Amino acid sequence: MADKGVGSRLSAFFLLVLLVISIGMIQLELAEARTCKTPSGKFKGVCASSNNCKNVCQTEGFPSGSCDFHVANRKCYCSKPCP
Structure with missing residues (x-):
């Protein structure tokens, strides 16, 4: 049962990282004139x-x-x- 909690946290962490990266890429596209x-x-x-x-x-x-x-x-x- 403890492994399931760690796996969920790890998945949530990776989703958060992907979200931050995609927001950064969108901002770069908007900044290009x-x-x-x-x-x-x-x-x-x-x-x-x-x-x-x-x-x-x-x-x-x-x-x-x-x-x-x-x-x-x-x-x-x-x-x-x-x-």
């Missing part, structure tokens, strides 16, 4: 270097930028946190 991307208005040509793209995007007032595929070639997309 979405990123909005916009094609660069100043970048010319095929985007081969994300560093160059990032530098051009910063002159346009964006904190970051990267080369992404668009149809058949790579274009420079500027990014910022979504409002």
Whole structure:
């Protein structure tokens, strides 16, 4: 009979741990901000270097930028946190 009490406590403990972990994961998902991307208005040509793209995007007032595929070639997309 004593073993049943220990088993119940152990099961309850594991359920509590799982609950705490899942709440932490939900909070992490909520904390991540979405990123909005916009094609660069100043970048010319095929985007081969994300560093160059990032530098051009910063002159346009964006904190970051990267080369992404668009149809058949790579274009420079500027990014910022979504409002």
